[in-house]
Amino acid sequence: MGIKVSVSLSVLFTLLDVVLTTVLYTHGSHLATFGEDALNFNILQSALDLWGFVLLRASLLLGASIGVTWNKKHGPRRVSALTSLILFFCLVVITYALAKLLMLTEVKPLSQQPWLLSLICWTCASSVGVMLLWILLGKESSPVNSRRRSYNPGEGSCEETESLMATAGEEEQEVGCERREKKTQKKEEEEMETTRSGATVGRLMSFSRKDAGLLCVAFFFLVISAVCEAFIPLYYGRAIDGIVNYKSMEHFAEPVIILGVLALVSSFAMGVRGGIFSLTFSRLNLRLRSHLFRTLMRQEIGFYDENHTGDIMSRLSADTTQVSDLITQNVNIFLRSTIKAAGFLFFMFGISWKLSLVAIMGFPFIGLVSQLYGDYYKKLSKQVQTTLAEANRVAEETISSMRTVRSFANECGEEASYYAKLLAMYQLNKKEALAYACYMWSSSISELVLEVSVLYYGGHLVITRQMTSGNLISFFIYMLELGECLESIASVYTGLMQGVGAAEKVFEYLDREPKHPADGTEAPDTCAGLVEFKDVTFAYPTRPDTDVLKGVSFTLRPGEVTALVGPSGSGKSSCVSLLENFYLPQQGQVLLDGKPVHTFQHDYLHSRVALVGQEPALFARSVEDNITYGLSDVSMETVVQAATKANAHDFITSLPEGYETGVGEKGTQLSGGQKQRVAIARALVRNPRVLILDEATSALDAESEHSVSTQRPGLPRVTSKTPCSLHFCSFQIQNCNY
Structure with a gap:
């Protein structure tokens, strides 16, 4: 329009x-x-x-x-x-x-x-x-x-402003153009907030589509509970009329008995409803978190270069939990309060439409205040989540590198960095507290004005015999209950906005398509292991203007050991990353048996090309689980054989539980050399066609390094592999063909 x-x-x-x-x-x-x-x-x-x-x-x-x-x-x-x-x-x-x-x-x-x-x-x-x-x-x-x-063009675009840089007022025009664009962009974003919020809530509900049956049962009991609660104030009024107007035990006892039955039915229905809702939204949390983790697993390596681990963990743990908890609580409360409010309004108009008009006059003002508060609180919530993610990033980085922190005596520095992040979040929390205080003050004042007005006008109606005293009491209870429902709906709105703020950050990851998907289809029956780099130019996504490799070409032939030698930062490990299909080169090709590596199936490529990196990562599992990581149905004999080739069998058997011994988080229970030998065994157990050792023996002593190196020369002759050793050790380079 x-x-x-x-x-x-x-x-x-x-x-x-x-x-x-x-x-x-x-x-x-x-x-x-x-x-x-x-x-x-x-x-x-x-x-x-x-x-x-x-x-x-x-x-x-x-x-x-x-x-x-x-x-x-x-x-x-x-x-x-x-x-x-x-x-x-x-x-x-x-x-x-x-x-x-x-x-x-x-x-x-x-x-x-x-x-x-x-x-x-x-x-x-x-x-x-x-x-x-x-x-x-x-x-x-x-x-x-x-x-x-x-x-x-008639009004002067930004391009025209830039083309008139030679004029006297060119700087003012450029600044004015940028300001107008920023204001326009900000306004466009604000206009789309409401639409995005509704779409986000709807999308969250779609994750519970499989639980539609359970939700229908929960909704049924919710209606029963709300209807019973809607009748309770009416019978309170009838009990009062039985005492004041009729002065009859019969007129008093009947509504009291009905009140007891209504309370029992309502309590039972409320318990069933709450239990089913909790179960349903626990399943929502499970689906949301597993779906997010699955999405993260599909992202390219460059994504993890651009995003801090703490930020990702905050989305995966804190944000998903907050989303499911807030949605669980607020959807439950919203549905219950809405149905109860509709029932209360029906009975209020049935008792006195005049008094009902007085009661509902203030509702729109309360709704307007809630709307303004909800919008402001949502913005603050997103900022709080961002600062919390930054604080988690600092904590995760510090704790994971505690040995380095301790070795440089920088505990106080890390404490100061973490406290600074928490202080930034605290400043936002103070704004949240002030906004909440103002909201509660305005809401309480509005409710008080309504109560006094209804009581005054209701007293007038009783005095003029337009309603009974019992009906006035029933109406007043209905109004108080309605006020609580509206307050709950208002708090639900702000809670939903807080949940939406966290959900939008989660959906940013869920909606992200990997820039370099592992969607190759090639899976030939045989793989000779011929590796070719043809005029490869490469720059990391985080530094697109800095070429790490430029016009690099070389060939790794089957059955030969080749060493790439160069100073630190010369691009040796970058070659490994390209061969592993972690990144795509800007120019040129990386070929395996004459085909680009990105055209191979993900599982196939990494079963034929095995990597032992400079800093091999072990998982907090047993030694056997680390060696067979990513594989299934591997015999113990094969594991021992791979460990023996890596000169790891002797030290593994000397451990308290042998191959079942846990290595600790990131292998902290093992020495640097032991970790490297386990990592080499993990590569050898795959029986790869191309074995890449990226300074993989840097932490081994001379004896262990000699033992590992003596395994490699025989490897091509037995399994037709292409060992490619990338490191600086002169002893290893002497054993290379190139």
Whole structure:
């Protein structure tokens, strides 16, 4: 819908509003009513004040329409900025109209005032129409319109601004252009927040689609519980009437017995509902976390270069837990409170529609406050999650490198770094606390005003015998319960927004497609092991402007041992990463048996090409599990054979539990040389065609290194492998063919 359409609708609605309000006010054609009411205005008999509101509504809509027509670029954004103020104005008009309706009923029955009743109803309806049209006018600052206007050649685009750099005012123009673009981008992001929030909640619910049956059962018991609770205040009032009005034990005992039955049924249904919801959303947490981990496993190595481990762990643990917990609690509370609120409103209007109008006058204001607070709290929640991830990153990095921290006596420095991150989060927590305090204060004041107003007007209705004292008590209980429901719904909204903020960060990872997917299809029956680098140029994703390799070409032939020798940082390990298909080269090709390595199936490639890195990573499992990592159905004989070739069998058998001994986190229970020998055994057990040793014997003593190296020369002759040794050790280089 374009600006012209929204402006046309606003103008037509304004004309209809003015004409219809005037007709209803003058009772069709009595224009003399204007003069009579102006001279003798009486709020209980005159409707001139309601007609005056139409002038305000018309002025607002016409003014906004003119603004967005004259200034299509900035006009809608300025209109949107005033949305909260216009909503407040319309709510005041509706509240005033309802209050006037109640006052008129004290003078004469509404059946005798059809024109005035129609005017009040139209005033409320037209106020709602103004709210909707105002939102529509403000939403026209869409990305398409903004970009069209921002880059209109007639108005001067950013490219034209840059082309006029030689002019005297070129710097001011450039800065102004950047500011306009930033404001436009920020506004576009804000306009999409509501849509994204709803889509995020819906997407979270889709993860529980398999539990639809359980959710239906939980919803059934939720309805039973809510209906029973809705009847309880009614029978409280009847019990009071039995004492005050009838003074009869029979009239008193019957509602008390019914109250007991309702309480028992409600409690049972509430327990079943809560248990099923908890089970269902525990399954949601399981699916969400496993799906996220599966997505992380598919990402390319460059993703882990660009993102800190602490940030990833925060998404996988803290954010997923927060999402499932908040959704579990808030969806449960929201459904229960909504159904109860609907039941309470039904009984309230059944007891007294007049008193109900007084009660609901303040509800829109409470809702508006909740909306503003929820939006602000959501922004703070996302910032808190970001700072928490940064703090977790510092903690994870420090704890995982505790030996280095201790060796350089930098405990105090790491404590200061972690405290600085926590302090940044604390500053955001203070803003959250202040916002929550303001919200609770405004909410409590609104509820107190409502309670006093209802009590005063309800007392008036009892005194004038328009309702019984028992009904007043029932109504007051309903109103208090309704207030709690609305408060719960408001807190649910803010809680959902907090959960949505965490969920959006999780979905950023879930939606991310790997830039270098392992989707090769080649899996030939035989692999000779011929490796070729042809004019390879490569730069890491985190440093795209710095070439680590440039025009590199060499060949690794089957049955030969080749050493790549060079200073630190010359790109030896980068060659290993390319051969392992961790990255794609910017230019050139890395071939295995004449085919690019990225065309091979992921499992096939890494069963034919085995790597032992500079710092081999072991997992917190047994020695046997580390050697057979990634393999299944490996015999113990094969494991021992691989360990023997790696000169690891002797030290493994000397361990307390032999091959079942745990190596600790990252192999901390083993020495550096022992870890390297286990890693070499892990590579040899695969019987690879290409064996890559990236400084893999740097931590071995001379005897162990000699033992490992003597295994390698015989390896090609037995298994037709292509050992490729990449390190600086002169002893190893002497054993290489190239």
